[in-house]
Amino acid sequence: MIEVQDLHKSYGERKAADGVTFAVEEGEIFGILGPNGAGKTTTVECVAGLRAADSGTLRVGGLDPVAQHTEVTRLLGVQLQQSALQPKLTVREALELYASFYERPADWRDLAGQLGLDDQLDTRFGKLSGGRQQRLFIALALLGNPRAVILDELTTGLDPRGRRDTWDLVESVRDRGVTVLLVTHFMEEAQRLCDRIAVIDRGRVTALDTPAGLIGRATAATSVSFETDPRLGHGELTTLPGATGAETHDGRTTVTGTDATVNAFVQLLARTGATVRGLRVTDATLDDAYLDLTGADQ
Numbered sequence: 001m002i003e004v005q006d007l008h009k010s011y012g013e014r015k016a017a018d019g020v021t022f023a024v025e026e027g028e029i030f031g032i033l034g035p036n037g038a039g040k041t042t043t044v045e046c047v048a049g050l051r052a053a054d055s056g057t058l059r060v061g062g063l064d065p066v067a068q069h070t071e072v073t074r075l076l077g078v079q080l081q082q083s084a085l086q087p088k089l090t091v092r093e094a095l096e097l098y099a100s101f102y103e104r105p106a107d108w109r110d111l112a113g114q115l116g117l118d119d120q121l122d123t124r125f126g127k128l129s130g131g132r133q134q135r136l137f138i139a140l141a142l143l144g145n146p147r148a149v150i151l152d153e154l155t156t157g158l159d160p161r162g163r164r165d166t167w168d169l170v171e172s173v174r175d176r177g178v179t180v181l182l183v184t185h186f187m188e189e190a191q192r193l194c195d196r197i198a199v200i201d202r203g204r205v206t207a208l209d210t211p212a213g214l215i216g217r218a219t220a221a222t223s224v225s226f227e228t229d230p231r232l233g234h235g236e237l238t239t240l241p242g243a244t245g246a247e248t249h250d251g252r253t254t255v256t257g258t259d260a261t262v263n264a265f266v267q268l269l270a271r272t273g274a275t276v277r278g279l280r281v282t283d284a285t286l287d288d289a290y291l292d293l294t295g296a297d298q
């Protein structure tokens with residue numbers, strides 16, 4: 001549905017995209033994840049034909065987003081990061097106005113109903129909550145009946161409830177058969193929603209995989225921790241299969257290793273008769289993978 005091949009884009013000396021390559025399959029939610037300034041917005045603006053690339057090949061449904069811009073706008077809906085509407089515009093006016101841009105728009109009343117905006121048609125944009133504003137932006141991006149939609153930093157600034165509601169909405173967009181290209185810097189969001197994720201750092205794709213695949217690459221290990229028991233000495237713990245270390249802080253011992261370490265630890269408990277308290281097993285997370293892949297300090 002979307003192809004980006006060796007995209008380069010600089011602003012003066014600043015390389016915002018430095019050889020970005022990925023492809024989004026029809027029907028998937030594809031995430032672009034990366035720290036601030038990584039080049040995410042630049043990349044999706046080039047995909048949407050809102051910026052011309054310095055070099056590289058971009059295709060949306062096989063079409064060139066700059067040379068065939070009009071056709072591409074029929075295929076691709078866009079909600080961009082800095083979206084803002086006149087604060088005095090009502091929801092109804094915004095939907096009618098944007099519907100007038102398309103030859104064959106979706107029925108905006110249906111969309112407003114599906115997105116839970118029908119009770120606020122006469123509310124001014126400036127009076128809507130952050131979550132409702134995002135709903136409106138999604139509705140505007142879907143008005144042209146697109147086959148794919150770009151959603152950029154959709155949940156930034158929303159409270160946890162608003163964020164979760166927005167995730168449900170994104171899933172319902174995909175369930176309508178629309179391919180989603182989602183830009184985010186929230187790990188939880190990427191993990192929950194995306195079929196595949198491209199991690200972008202300093203203008204380059206540093207990894208492209210499923211959320212589970214990315215987590216599998218994290219150098220952070222599985223760990224098991226418990227309130228220290230004198231029957232379980234460090235010597236015994238560090239020789240468990242796959243164990244990479246054991247440390248004790250404030251009466252709590254943590255053994256790092258693999259799933260095999262955890263299994264062997266459980267057998268060790270049975271053998272020694274030790275009954276540990278506060279037992280916790282922790283897996284690597286997408287956060288760990290992200291930090292490995294970007295060297296980001298956020």
Ligand SMILES: Nc1ncnc2c1ncn2[C@@H]1O[C@H](COP(=O)(O)OP(=O)(O)OP(=O)(O)O)[C@@H](O)[C@H]1O
Binds near residue numbers: 039041043
């Ligand atoms: N119009 C512009 N003129 C000059 N520099 C720009 C412009 N737009 C972006 N940049 C710079 O290009 C780099 C990439 O920016 P971009 O907005 O694509 O990153 P991003 O990953 O979307 O970041 P964020 O998460 O902060 O939005 C940054 O260093 C940014 O300051």
